[in-house]
Amino acid sequence: MKTSFLLNKKLKQQISFILEIDKLKTVLRKTKILHEDRLENSAEHSWQLALAALILSEYANEKVDVNHVIKMLLVHDLVEVYSGDTFHYHKEADETLVAREMEAAKKIFGILSEEQGKELLALWMEFENQRTPEAQFAASIDRLIPMLMNSYSGGKAWKEFSITSKQVLDKNQHIKNGSTVLWDFAQELIQGAIEKGNLA
Numbered sequence: 001m002k003t004s005f006l007l008n009k010k011l012k013q014q015i016s017f018i019l020e021i022d023k024l025k026t027v028l029r030k031t032k033i034l035h036e037d038r039l040e041n042s043a044e045h046s047w048q049l050a051l052a053a054l055i056l057s058e059y060a061n062e063k064v065d066v067n068h069v070i071k072m073l074l075v076h077d078l079v080e081v082y083s084g085d086t087f088h089y090h091k092e093a094d095e096t097l098v099a100r101e102m103e104a105a106k107k108i109f110g111i112l113s114e115e116q117g118k119e120l121l122a123l124w125m126e127f128e129n130q131r132t133p134e135a136q137f138a139a140s141i142d143r144l145i146p147m148l149m150n151s152y153s154g155g156k157a158w159k160e161f162s163i164t165s166k167q168v169l170d171k172n173q174h175i176k177n178g179s180t181v182l183w184d185f186a187q188e189l190i191q192g193a194i195e196k197g198n199l200a
Contacts, residue, residue, distance in 0.1 A: 045077065083101050143174070
Protein backbone atom coordinates (compact mmCIF):
# COMPACT_ATOMS: atom_id res chain seq x y z
CA MET A 1 0.00 0.00 0.00
CA LYS A 2 1.42 3.38 -1.01
CA THR A 3 1.52 6.19 1.47
CA SER A 4 1.20 9.66 0.01
CA PHE A 5 0.71 13.12 1.41
CA LEU A 6 0.55 16.66 0.13
CA LEU A 7 3.51 18.81 1.05
CA ASN A 8 2.53 22.09 2.61
CA LYS A 9 3.76 25.24 0.86
CA LYS A 10 6.66 25.90 3.27
CA LEU A 11 7.95 22.33 3.07
CA LYS A 12 7.76 22.43 -0.73
CA GLN A 13 9.86 25.58 -0.69
CA GLN A 14 12.39 24.04 1.68
CA ILE A 15 12.74 20.90 -0.42
CA SER A 16 13.12 23.00 -3.57
CA PHE A 17 15.86 25.02 -1.86
CA ILE A 18 17.72 21.89 -0.72
CA LEU A 19 17.59 20.48 -4.25
CA GLU A 20 18.69 23.79 -5.80
CA ILE A 21 21.76 24.20 -3.57
CA ASP A 22 22.98 20.80 -4.75
CA LYS A 23 24.29 22.83 -7.71
CA LEU A 24 26.97 24.23 -5.37
CA LYS A 25 28.73 20.87 -5.75
CA THR A 26 29.29 21.72 -9.42
CA VAL A 27 30.93 25.12 -8.77
CA LEU A 28 34.68 24.57 -9.02
CA ARG A 29 37.14 26.76 -7.16
CA LYS A 30 40.80 27.37 -8.00
CA THR A 31 42.17 25.45 -4.99
CA LYS A 32 43.27 21.83 -5.39
CA ILE A 33 42.27 19.29 -2.75
CA LEU A 34 45.17 17.63 -0.96
CA HIS A 35 44.69 13.95 -1.66
CA GLU A 36 43.64 13.89 -5.32
CA ASP A 37 44.64 15.93 -8.32
CA ARG A 38 41.39 17.83 -8.73
CA LEU A 39 39.85 21.16 -7.85
CA GLU A 40 37.62 21.47 -4.81
CA ASN A 41 34.05 22.61 -5.24
CA SER A 42 32.30 25.32 -3.27
CA ALA A 43 30.18 22.87 -1.28
CA GLU A 44 33.32 21.09 -0.06
CA HIS A 45 34.88 24.45 0.76
CA SER A 46 31.86 25.53 2.85
CA TRP A 47 31.78 22.21 4.73
CA GLN A 48 35.49 22.43 5.58
CA LEU A 49 35.14 26.04 6.76
CA ALA A 50 32.24 25.18 9.05
CA LEU A 51 34.18 22.36 10.66
CA ALA A 52 37.33 24.50 10.92
CA ALA A 53 35.34 27.22 12.72
CA LEU A 54 34.10 24.65 15.22
CA ILE A 55 37.64 23.40 15.85
CA LEU A 56 39.41 26.79 15.90
CA SER A 57 36.84 29.03 17.62
CA GLU A 58 39.00 29.38 20.74
CA TYR A 59 41.35 31.60 18.70
CA ALA A 60 38.75 34.25 17.87
CA ASN A 61 39.75 37.71 19.10
CA GLU A 62 36.44 37.99 20.92
CA LYS A 63 34.10 35.37 22.34
CA VAL A 64 31.83 34.35 19.47
CA ASP A 65 28.66 32.36 19.04
CA VAL A 66 30.16 29.40 17.18
CA ASN A 67 26.79 28.18 15.90
CA HIS A 68 26.19 31.59 14.36
CA VAL A 69 29.63 31.53 12.73
CA ILE A 70 28.95 28.07 11.30
CA LYS A 71 25.59 29.20 9.89
CA MET A 72 27.29 32.10 8.12
CA LEU A 73 29.98 29.86 6.66
CA LEU A 74 27.43 27.37 5.36
CA VAL A 75 25.43 30.17 3.74
CA HIS A 76 28.10 32.62 2.53
CA ASP A 77 28.89 30.93 -0.80
CA LEU A 78 25.38 29.77 -1.77
CA VAL A 79 25.13 32.71 -4.17
CA GLU A 80 27.73 30.94 -6.30
CA VAL A 81 24.97 28.59 -7.46
CA TYR A 82 24.10 31.45 -9.84
CA SER A 83 27.10 33.80 -9.81
CA GLY A 84 29.87 31.19 -9.95
CA ASP A 85 33.11 31.42 -8.01
CA THR A 86 35.38 34.43 -8.47
CA PHE A 87 39.03 33.82 -7.61
CA HIS A 88 39.93 35.83 -4.51
CA TYR A 89 42.81 37.56 -6.28
CA HIS A 90 40.61 38.62 -9.20
CA LYS A 91 37.66 40.05 -7.25
CA GLU A 92 38.71 43.69 -7.38
CA ALA A 93 38.90 43.52 -11.19
CA ASP A 94 35.30 42.24 -11.42
CA GLU A 95 33.19 45.39 -11.35
CA THR A 96 29.95 43.42 -11.73
CA LEU A 97 30.59 41.06 -8.79
CA VAL A 98 28.70 42.91 -6.04
CA ALA A 99 25.58 43.39 -8.16
CA ARG A 100 25.69 39.81 -9.50
CA GLU A 101 26.06 38.32 -6.02
CA MET A 102 23.24 40.44 -4.57
CA GLU A 103 20.95 39.37 -7.40
CA ALA A 104 21.98 35.75 -6.84
CA ALA A 105 21.36 36.05 -3.07
CA LYS A 106 17.84 37.34 -3.59
CA LYS A 107 17.16 34.55 -6.07
CA ILE A 108 18.51 31.62 -4.02
CA PHE A 109 17.07 32.74 -0.67
CA GLY A 110 13.84 33.75 -2.40
CA ILE A 111 13.10 30.06 -2.97
CA LEU A 112 12.34 29.76 0.75
CA SER A 113 9.41 31.21 2.67
CA GLU A 114 9.71 34.95 3.28
CA GLU A 115 10.65 34.49 6.93
CA GLN A 116 13.30 31.82 6.32
CA GLY A 117 14.61 33.55 3.21
CA LYS A 118 15.10 36.79 5.13
CA GLU A 119 16.96 34.91 7.87
CA LEU A 120 19.47 33.42 5.44
CA LEU A 121 19.82 36.65 3.48
CA ALA A 122 20.61 38.43 6.77
CA LEU A 123 23.32 35.85 7.54
CA TRP A 124 24.80 36.35 4.08
CA MET A 125 24.73 40.13 4.44
CA GLU A 126 26.31 39.93 7.90
CA PHE A 127 29.19 37.93 6.47
CA GLU A 128 29.61 40.37 3.58
CA ASN A 129 29.54 43.48 5.81
CA GLN A 130 32.12 42.16 8.32
CA ARG A 131 30.88 44.26 11.25
CA THR A 132 30.24 41.65 13.94
CA PRO A 133 32.85 39.53 15.79
CA GLU A 134 31.19 36.42 14.32
CA ALA A 135 31.44 37.73 10.76
CA GLN A 136 35.05 38.78 11.25
CA PHE A 137 35.98 35.37 12.63
CA ALA A 138 34.06 33.63 9.82
CA ALA A 139 36.03 35.70 7.30
CA SER A 140 39.29 34.74 9.02
CA ILE A 141 38.45 31.07 8.55
CA ASP A 142 37.30 31.69 4.96
CA ARG A 143 40.71 33.11 4.07
CA LEU A 144 42.89 30.86 6.23
CA ILE A 145 41.72 27.50 4.86
CA PRO A 146 42.54 28.21 1.17
CA MET A 147 45.99 29.39 2.31
CA LEU A 148 46.38 26.15 4.27
CA MET A 149 45.35 24.08 1.24
CA ASN A 150 47.73 25.97 -1.04
CA SER A 151 50.59 25.67 1.44
CA TYR A 152 50.19 21.92 1.79
CA SER A 153 49.58 21.26 -1.92
CA GLY A 154 52.90 22.79 -2.92
CA GLY A 155 51.35 26.13 -3.85
CA LYS A 156 49.57 24.74 -6.92
CA ALA A 157 47.03 27.55 -7.39
CA TRP A 158 49.53 30.24 -6.39
CA LYS A 159 51.94 29.00 -9.04
CA GLU A 160 49.29 28.51 -11.72
CA PHE A 161 48.06 32.10 -11.38
CA SER A 162 51.47 33.66 -10.63
CA ILE A 163 50.37 34.89 -7.21
CA THR A 164 53.05 36.66 -5.14
CA SER A 165 53.61 36.71 -1.40
CA LYS A 166 52.73 40.41 -1.38
CA GLN A 167 49.36 39.63 -2.94
CA VAL A 168 48.69 36.91 -0.39
CA LEU A 169 49.65 39.19 2.49
CA ASP A 170 47.67 42.16 1.18
CA LYS A 171 44.52 40.22 0.30
CA ASN A 172 44.36 38.24 3.53
CA GLN A 173 45.28 40.80 6.19
CA HIS A 174 41.71 40.93 7.43
CA ILE A 175 42.31 37.51 9.03
CA LYS A 176 43.70 39.52 11.96
CA ASN A 177 40.33 41.25 12.45
CA GLY A 178 38.85 37.94 13.52
CA SER A 179 41.93 36.26 14.99
CA THR A 180 45.41 37.62 15.54
CA VAL A 181 46.56 34.11 16.44
CA LEU A 182 45.42 32.73 13.07
CA TRP A 183 46.95 35.72 11.28
CA ASP A 184 50.31 34.97 12.92
CA PHE A 185 49.93 31.37 11.78
CA ALA A 186 48.98 32.51 8.26
CA GLN A 187 52.13 34.62 8.02
CA GLU A 188 54.18 31.58 9.03
CA LEU A 189 52.48 29.63 6.20
CA ILE A 190 53.39 32.36 3.74
CA GLN A 191 57.00 32.50 4.87
CA GLY A 192 57.27 28.72 4.69
CA ALA A 193 55.82 28.74 1.16
CA ILE A 194 58.38 31.35 0.10
CA GLU A 195 61.24 29.32 1.54
CA LYS A 196 60.04 26.17 -0.27
CA GLY A 197 59.72 28.04 -3.56
CA ASN A 198 55.95 27.61 -3.64
CA LEU A 199 55.21 31.33 -3.52
CA ALA A 200 57.07 34.10 -5.31
